[in-house]
Amino acid sequence: xxxxxxxxxxxxxxxxxxxxxxxxxxxxxxxxxxxxxxxxxxxxxxxxxxxxxxxxxxxxxxxxxxxxxxxxxxxxxxxxxxxxxxxxxxxxxxxxxxxxxxxxxxxxxxxxxxxxxxxxxxxxxxxxxxxxxxxxxxxxxxxxxxxxxxxxxxxxxxxxxxxxxxxxxxxxxxxxxxxxxxxxxxxxxxxxxxxxxxxxxxxxxxxxxxxxxxxxxxxxxxxxxxxxxxxxxxxxxxxxxxxxxxxx
Ligand code: NDP
Numbered sequence: 001x002x003x004x005x006x007x008x009x010x011x012x013x014x015x016x017x018x019x020x021x022x023x024x025x026x027x028x029x030x031x032x033x034x035x036x037x038x039x040x041x042x043x044x045x046x047x048x049x050x051x052x053x054x055x056x057x058x059x060x061x062x063x064x065x066x067x068x069x070x071x072x073x074x075x076x077x078x079x080x081x082x083x084x085x086x087x088x089x090x091x092x093x094x095x096x097x098x099x100x101x102x103x104x105x106x107x108x109x110x111x112x113x114x115x116x117x118x119x120x121x122x123x124x125x126x127x128x129x130x131x132x133x134x135x136x137x138x139x140x141x142x143x144x145x146x147x148x149x150x151x152x153x154x155x156x157x158x159x160x161x162x163x164x165x166x167x168x169x170x171x172x173x174x175x176x177x178x179x180x181x182x183x184x185x186x187x188x189x190x191x192x193x194x195x196x197x198x199x200x201x202x203x204x205x206x207x208x209x210x211x212x213x214x215x216x217x218x219x220x221x222x223x224x225x226x227x228x229x230x231x232x233x234x235x236x237x238x239x240x241x242x243x244x245x246x247x248x
Contacts, residue, residue: 001228003029007077008226010034011060011117012087013053014041016186017136020215021084021222026052028223033073035060035087060087060113070120079128082226083121085114085158086136090151092192103150110154111161118165122174129173132226135162136218137180137237142245148192159237166235175234177225182241184213209242 008025012018013034025032026049033054036042042055058069088110125131140148141155162178183189183203193200221240224230239245
């Protein structure tokens with residue numbers, strides 16, 4: 001199928017990695033709906049990305065409203081070919097200082113919303129026996145990172161869910177994969193690393209390529225996984241990390 005006819009949803013497409021994915025998609029003629037809570041952020045992204053970018057202002061933690069969101073997308077575009085579950089939040093705190101509310105908040109955004117979005121989108125994809133879902137995990141799911149307990153739990157669950165979705169949905173024409181970004185230069189990583197020189201040094205010292213990644217590196221990987229070139233790839237977790245996951 002030509003990219004001109006493809007419709008993608010990128011959650012959290014207004015900034016950071018999601019913006020880079022939306023940029024790569026629109027540069028390749030994929031109509032890309034970006035979802036986020038901050039209308040101004042979405043409008044700024046739309047200004048940069050142009051006519052193929054369609055902002056939808058929506059809080060993904062509003063789970064009961066997700067079916068109506070997807071219905072609205074279908075009403076306007078008729079189909080959803082690609083879903084990138086990218087939106088996510090982080091919380092850096094010592095294990096014993098994390099409250100139940102804080103833990104739930106991370107799980108709600110990073111996991112429950114991914115499930116609810118995927119379920120509603122998959123209902124539409126099943127009508128066409130076709131679709132591609134890309135979940136965004138993290139190095140936190142590859143090895144133990146201190147002070148990010150809820151985030152790690154959510155991202156480990158995303159990887160498990162990717163595999164469970166892939167076995168159930170691939171026979172029906174829907175490929176489900178995951179990208180595990182390494183340390184990528186965005187607002188989120190700046191918040192986690194700039195105030196913690198020791199952690200930044202550790203990240204760089206165990207990244208064989210010796211530098212943080214660029215959001216565009218994740219955009220290119222997402223474009224590949226969403227393309228026909230990846231038509232026999234499903235259920236994988238692809239690290240895009242400058243070798244961080246295998247660094248000593
Ligand atoms: P950013 O903070 O730049 O972007 C997160 C995006 O998620 C924002 O655009 C935000 O939009 C959106 N978002 C958050 N909560 C909600 C919500 N409730 N409803 C709708 N949108 C929401 O982070 P990154 O670009 O760095 O991260 C993107 C993804 O990549 C995350 O899943 C993160 O865990 C993952 N990741 C990042 C790494 C890095 O090094 N940067 C490393 C590994 C993984 P808005 O504010 O408008 O709601």
